[in-house]
Amino acid sequence: MIQLKGGYDFTGEPVFVEKKIVQFHRRMRVDGLEKFGARTVFSAVKFYTSVETMERDEALGVLVVFVEADYLSRLLWSLDYPRIDEDDDAAILDGCGTLANLIAGYFVKEIYDAGYIHLQMSHFESYINTAVNGISFCPGQDRKYEARFLLQGDRRVTAELTMGPVPRVS
Amino acid sequence: MKIIIVDDSLLDRKLLSRTLVNSGVKNEILQADNAEAAFALIAGNIGDIALLFLDYQMPQMTGVELMEGLVKVPATAGIPIVMVTASASEESRQAAYKVNPRLAGYLLKPFKPDQLMAAARPYVQTDA
Secondary structure (H helix, E strand, C coil): CCCCCCCCCECCCCEEEEEECCEECCEECCECHHHHCCCEEEEEEEEECCHHHHHCCCCCEEEEEEEEHHHHHHHHHHCCCCCCCCCCHHHHHHHHHHHHHHHHHHHHHHHHHCCECCCEECCCEEEECECCCCEECCCCCCEEEEEEEEECCEEEEEEEEEECCCCECC | CEEEEECCCHHHHHHHHHHHHHCCECCEEEEECCHHHHHHHHHCCCCCEEEEEEECCCCCCCHHHHHHHHHCCHHHHCCCEEEEECCCCHHHHHHHHHHCCCCCEEEECCCCHHHHHHHHHHHCCECC
16 A cells, blocks of 8 residues: 555565564553654554454454654655644544554455455554553464564554454355 | 535545545535534534545444434435445445445545545536
8 A cells, every 4th residue: 555555665575573462451562662762653453353343342453553753744645645743642643543544454355355254443543652551452362463664764664463363254 | 515524533534625625626524523423513414415424434433333323314314425444345345335225435545536526526516
């Protein structure tokens, strides 16, 4: 999406890293500051197997998209969104959520096209630097996968994904 | 007549609104960031709504649930609705059309201006 619509070329192949989930009270610890060493905004979109599990907030997985706050406006601009004020917390929280929603939508389509069920997506939750109370996730999982994307030579966007077993379309 | 945009993302509302205006749409554009605010806005403008843009993923009540409520009420059942979503799967599209077979359009984010106007043009006032 970023390559096609935004006209960006990734500087290199994304780097994937498997990580252990740090959890407390069945919520996943998520910290943005460690990603870029700078002010970071991040947004989470949760996935559910059905509308019913979504209503009970029984998430099967969660995608967290991290963006260096000072880079977010440029990234969104490349996708034809209006410019946002990077010093306006509400604007960057909303902007990162909008981006995470787009990426999650593509993810749902890709896994559906690969023969898995259609996952329901939550609305986004956004945070700056850290999610103090953590983020709910599939409690049976203890690993998450981090993808680091290099844009214009620097690490600008990182995504973390944890996901329980997604049923195949029967 | 008015256009109502319902989306929890301010940025998406701005993008939609700006694209409509830049495409020459003359209708007044109103915005709501959740279903409850949308119901209030719709109730206050019954009979004066040209088109409703509805986001699929919203907190508390999804766009499909909101639309389900609207199509059950005779006074709002005829409002043209364009669903706007990041969920590109065929199943989401079918779920929306099942709730509202008269759906005026199903728009995928990020959309292009001509895709937006193809859905909106039959219902809005433009320069041309």
